[in-house]
Amino acid sequence: MLTVVLFFLFFSLFLYVLLAGADFGAGIIELFSSRKNQELTKKTIYRVMGPIWEANHIWIIILIVILWIAFPAYYNIFVVYLHIPITLMLLGITMRGVAFIFRHYDAIKGKSQNWYNHLFKLGSFFSPLFLGMIFGGLVGGSINLYEENSSLGFKEIYVDSWFNPFSILIGLFYVALCSFIAANFLIGEAGEEDEKNAYKKKASYTTIILVLLGLVIILYGYFNDIAFVADFIENKISIIGIIISALVLIPLWIMIKKREKRWSRILAAVQVFLIVAAAMLAHFPHIIITSTNEISILNDVASDSVINSLGIALIIGGFLILPGLYHLMQSFQLIKLFKEKK
């Protein structure tokens, strides 16, 4: 049953990174677009993402609930030492979430729209930035456990863990990844030719930034002895995953040129999957690296009775939710991943 629970944990993580990522990314693209394109993007996001918008963001709740039920000791370190970036991420998610819905449902479309737009765009940028920084904090080797370091102050224990160059780089990497997902996603939805070209440009910029940031992270980690990066390079599965994901860029570009909406989306999703899998497997099960130690997610797992009942609940929940979600996507043809282009 532990395998089932772990499967759902990573499954939710992947879907959150992908689906919420596409949503964050749409906001980031809006942030870096000209005024005219902003309007277009805004309409497209709403049309395409609207119906599954709420569902996209529930994956993080599932993720966090699985963490606290099944891996309480791991969860404890996560919430104590990364309290500040988690709070900041929540702030971002809240602000952009309400702004998204307010700007659509405000009965009077007036000046207030500007406020919603700003909130949405900024929130879309900062939420994934902090999310990435949280992951960077977990594996960056900068967490100082207070039991071991009673002499250290607030900054060393609660700030240094996540506010460091490595974490910021990972944060920016996730921001770039979100924009990459969204740009690829939006190309397929764009109606007119110049619209398409605009997104194509965005897609190529984000790809370049993504690859560059990836290289910078590896170089930075390598020269600063960051254990995660060193192990990442040495771990065969991770490195193969990353190489494949780089190679996938080639067919992805061909598909985008050919306007194969379905395949370009599948390939973009595959790419995200490979990146997430590589990052998770590089150090599994030690997904917390402190300044002195590595902490396994499998340490102090909840008792068998808990894991079994959680596994059953997840399987039942999965049977309830996944077909519904699939039908929702199909009914509105929003993710045309599953449908041939007419």
Add this chain to the structure above:
Amino acid sequence: MENLEAARLQMALTLIFHIVFACIGMVMPFFMVISHFKWLKTRKKIYLELTKAWQRGVAIFFVTGAVSGTALSFELGLLWPEFMKHAGPIIGMPFSLEGAAFFVEAIALGFYLYGWKKLPEKFHWFTGVIIGISGVASGILVVAANGWMNSPSGFDYENGVFSNIQPMEAMLNEAWFTQALHMTLAAFVATGFAVAGIHAFQIYKGKRKELHQKAFNISISIAAVAAILQPISGDISAKDIAERQPAKLAALEAHYETEKGAPLYIGGIVDEEHQEVNYKIEIPKALSFLAFGDFDAEVKGLNDFPKDEQPPVAIVHYAFQLMVALGTLLALAGVLYFLSLKFRNWQNSKKYWLFFVLLAPLGFVALEAGWIVTEVGRQPWIIYNVMKTKDAVTPMPGIFYSLLMYVGIYLLLTFVVSWLMWRQIRVLNQTKEEC
């Protein structure tokens, strides 16, 4: 401000805020589908208009509730890491099921909001029903987790170690049913009176009477039934607390000394220092009867509990009095509404509408007061008789600043959402009557 106090205030603030949004998101879909049903049946455009107006409300409240709920799911751990470390696995069952129910709700909402003219009519309507049902299910499951904090079960506890965990037993703890019943009814009462009050105000001002009258009827009839049932549920809850949490009962009744044939205090000012309640109305033996169904039953007083295990008395007592008073008032208002169906001319009086306008916020005031009773009344425990709140709080100092941030955000959101609702109604009133 101390870290513990700041953390408790932040938690209280988040919950107070979230509960309002969650309740509205839970109950309004029912009003919406009733109106939608009437549209399908009668094909009167006015019902369609009302359904769509309410749908915008549902969308706004659902999302605001969902994001504050996301924040809450993290805050449990951010503020109370020691609690979650031990309690997380035990009360995981209701939370994971709640996650599933919430997911179903979000999917149904996607179908409903975007399904107009795209889905078959009946299926589209049915997705609205699913929103309501899964919303109520979510609410009940979360309350079950809270019930466990009041009535911990499903584990063995020895020397600070939790073992032999039975998740199902923990979920079906002794408090879940009474709490869930009371809360679900309260959600319907509070939301119903709030919605009815808003529409009553429009009728009072003489705007689009036909539309607002229909909206009023749908919301108030459900609220009235719930309000009339609520005292029965309250009585079940009181007897349950008398049995399980005598310290809470003593605090909410401000009873310091143990006595047989204990009187019921109505009103009064609590003097915690001298352990007295001044200016109260005393009904002899009534508390013993209400708590145990026997006029001579013994009711434990606060002094029977060690000093460091007594909850704060004054706030719990006042909150309880407020809840009961408002609950009674709303139940009477419910009766008044049903009488007004017989005596039609009452509704021609402006005073009638003004009365319901004034009632609009009171259901929520009562509901929040009720949560203060149950949460503050459980103190100093976070898990009753097992773990104290002060032992659960995060080691990270400076929660005060986090509290300030939350106060800022929630004030802003409350303001913006109210303003949005006001704009919705203004636009609704400006639309020309089409029927």
